[in-house]
Amino acid sequence: MMQNAPAQAITRKSLHQELVDRLQPLIISGELTPGSKVPEKLLCTRFGVSRTPLREALKVLASDGLIRLEPNRGAWVTLVTISEVEEVFPVLGALEALSGELACKSITTDEINAVRRLHAQMIESYETRDLDSYFAINQKIHRAILLAARNDTLTTSCQALSLRMQRARYLANMTEGRWYAAVQEHENILKFLIDKDGRRLARTLLDHMESKRVSVVQWLEAQNEPSEPM
């Protein structure tokens, strides 16, 4: 007899949800230019849908802060401002700290080993200075810890804020010094996770986020200055 396995029920996703999932990457990748108008008509054509489900998706994305709706003027891709970064990173820090604490309580050996492997891969990317790969693996590590925390609400909240920050293409930043420091922080993250030292892991994740915040703000400031010379 077939087990009632936790395999996800075949939920035929609704069109608007599908669109939310498709639009998010377009926004965080920058394919939809930050600050520009969301090309409603074009997107309808591109995805072969009418305006109704697309506009439903835009409302949801707006509530996530990825776009901004101006009444009677349409939807605009939001851009990452310094003040937004100053706001979001502390919140993300608190949430990631919590995720670390919870993860230490329920992470399995297999999951720890998975993080260990990811960590090794990330170091490799660091050594070959492959920034794209580094960031991709980095994200996977944070996500693995998040999932080990076994708290869907936490996962969702973190994910949403994280998405907003990913719009900042701060990947480009990463000075050699900051990169080295980040790797050191990750060594500690791995260590405390293996030790299941929730307290220290939380603290490290918090500090890690704070460093990231500083780094991102610096980059954004550098971006702004040239265009405001007076």
Add this chain to the structure above:
Amino acid sequence: MMQNAPAQAITRKSLHQELVDRLQPLIISGELTPGSKVPEKLLCTRFGVSRTPLREALKVLASDGLIRLEPNRGAWVTLVTISEVEEVFPVLGALEALSGELACKSITTDEINAVRRLHAQMIESYETRDLDSYFAINQKIHRAILLAARNDTLTTSCQALSLRMQRARYLANMTEGRWYAAVQEHENILKFLIDKDGRRLARTLLDHMESKRVSVVQWLEAQNEPSEPM
């Protein structure tokens, strides 16, 4: 000349946003019965709008977890489960702790005095055993601290999770003992806020939330048992 005062721009709210704002209270007040179907047609009539903006609002409410969309079967008012409470309260705790820490850094004397007054009012409600009033003021205090933290992202995140928890009509709960303890916790909250002791305020808010979690879970368990006697 007219100053560019920070008076809110006369933003004609969009219909769907208006509906989100109107539906939220219906859900948290229980006027829309938890677990029941969202009466789309009825709501259209009630608010005098067509299905389009209403359905847009439903998508947003669903992304906030207040309702659940079942493809081809409509929208359902979600009910507060124990496992959801176990998830949300720790996250809320972390966020409120952060709000306390940040508030201590930037709260003004006026704002502290406002909280002081609210606290006094709340004590009065406690002494007259006016639960509704107690909860209303209680919320105002937490919100005042949140606003003093000067972090809109934090405010929004907290608010969203808080709304989800408010669906639980745990107000009814509040044993005499728990109520007394909660008041004591609030005495400390006020004290640490006046002292601007961010660290201790954060810790107290966290503990406060944890106590609330226990209390709510107990109540929910009591609710469930009678209907599942076997």
Add this chain to the structure above:
DNA sequence: TGATCTAATTTTGAATTCAAAATTATGTCA
């Protein structure tokens, strides 16, 4: 009676339509 199948009705999801607002283009006149 009650289980099962089929037809009628309702509800849902999404495309289309339409009026109002905003934008762009065109014309006027100093």
Add this chain to the structure above:
DNA sequence: TGACATAATTTTGAATTCAAAATTAGATCA
């Protein structure tokens, strides 16, 4: 020319329409 007004066009917001899916009602038969 260029500042302003007016007309044409486009875009937006929301109501309506329509096909597909789900639900309900009714019929059939053991």
